[in-house]
Amino acid sequence: MVLKSDDVNYLVYRYLRESGFLHASYIFQFESQLHKNEQEQPNVEPGSLIRVLQKGLQYMDVETHLNEDGTARLCTAPFSLVGKHVCSVHTETRKLGDKTPRGTEPSTHGGHTLVHDAKEKRVARPVENEDESEHMDVDVPDAERDANRGDSGKRRRGRMVEAAQMLHGHTAPVFLCAWCPGQPSVLATGAGDGTARIWDMAHPTDSTVLRHDATDATTRVDITSIAWNEQGTFLATASFNGQLRVWTTLGEQRQVLRQRRVPIIALRWNRKGTLLATAYLDGSIALWDTSNGQQRHEFRAHSGCVLDVDWLDNTTFASSGSDKVIRVWRDFDPQPIKTFSGHKSDINCVKWHPGGKYLASASDDGSVKVWSMTESLVCDFVGHAQQVFLVKWLPRSDKAILASASFDGTVRVWDVHANSCTRVFDAHTKPVDCLAFSSDGRHLATGSFDRKVCVWSIKDGSLLKSFTADDVVHDVQWAPKGRIAVALASSHVAVFDPLLS
Secondary structure, three states, X not given: OOOOHHHHHXXXXXXHHHOOOHHHHHHHHHHHOHHHOOOOOOOOOOOHHHHHHHHHHHHHHHHHOEOOOOOEOOOOOOOOOOOOOOOOOOOOOOOOOOXXXXXXXXXXXXXXXXOXXXXXXXXXXXXXXXXXXXXXXOOOOHHHHOOOEOOOOOEOOOEEOOOOEEEOOOOOOEXXXXXXXXXXXXXXEEEOOOEEEEEEOOOOOOEEEEEOOOOOOOOOOOEEEEEEOOOOOEEEEEEOOOOEEEEEOXXXXXXXXXXXXXXXXEEEEOOOOOEEEEEEOOOEEEEEEOOOOEEEEEEEOOOOOEEEEEEOOOOEEEEEEOOOEEEEEEOXXXXXXXEEEOOOOOEEEEEEOOOOOOEEEEEOOOEEEXXXXXXXXXXXXXXXXXXXXXXXXXXXXXXXXXXXEEOOOOEEEEEOOOOEEEEEEOOOOOOEEEEEEOOOOOEEEEEEOOOEEEEEEOXXXXXXXXXXXXXXXXXXXXXXXXXXXXXXXXXXXXXXXXOOO
């Protein structure tokens, strides 16, 4: 048996990716130098690290309670992966009149219960059970709950999506998808196989492959970010090894921007599509002029990793990082024009309001905050029980409503003008890592590690449709004409129209 540190590091890296800790996985991969390993890593099954730990724990359990003569030692104390184990025997006195058959007690190994606490053993819901998705409940505030109930007093039920078009081609988990603004039938995807792809839904069996191979042409690199410019003429792609490229809608490579060999975490176009901002793991931000492919500026933006950037207009953008601050920058100015402080942990996401008046942020401290360039902190929304991974605004400049996705398994809708949470969607059973509004702002799609995509009505909070995927959902994006694209850990991409009956 050979135990190599690179193999252990790879399992830890995969665990971080599968658990949704994308930024932590990037940092771990960079510091462990996994991306420089010449041996190509296999596509191990999801949950491999957990299975190895469970088997090891079971072996330790048996080894600890096995006597020299081969008999098992009686012990009912829980056996944990961490902490010192102290054996004890708990004798339960059977109450008079208790007719529970003796054969129904939990199975034991030599008197030692292998499953110690049924409350700690959480059984995942079967993904094949469609009836379960059809009967998901919607959790909304009390004032709205009665309005959402029909004459029978029961909440509205969501129907299952009967069929989805599956796109095949990637050979590793798909992390990203993005519809082209100028051509609603064109979809871009990015995966862990070192490629991005452009799909024309008029001919979905074929895709144009955009390669990002390392210099040795064997080591695969994750695609960490993809973005179309607002005009829908060019697609920018970034990879973990620092490659930054610009492509046409036909998949022709237009530019290869200078590689810095530092992982790119995020990239965004300005409104005109003339400048491209890239956020790096080392705390810097680069501004690129796409007319000539040259770097325009480099900002030493954050003391930790830069986690997100977002443009206000053609010259001003905001950035957030693991240093718990938000900074606003302007082209040609090396110093930030505004700094927002108040979060107590990493800030995962920043998004400008469609009208430009507000800036929303989501943090690992569980809060969603709304800022203004004139008033600083406008709203401090607290309600999530765990990290908030993402926020997005309702695509209407006359409203100030945003949705947040959290690792607590819920999605919350917030109204800035009312300074309150208007809805809580809790149909998911695992962390929610992606969401998208429809272009008309009437519906919200949410995706989760529980392999579900849920489609909600913003007007009444009802669950309209749900789709059960074949693996973890990493991204959902809503096309202008109604279709939803879903990036899956199984290496597939699902496309369906949730509003069709």
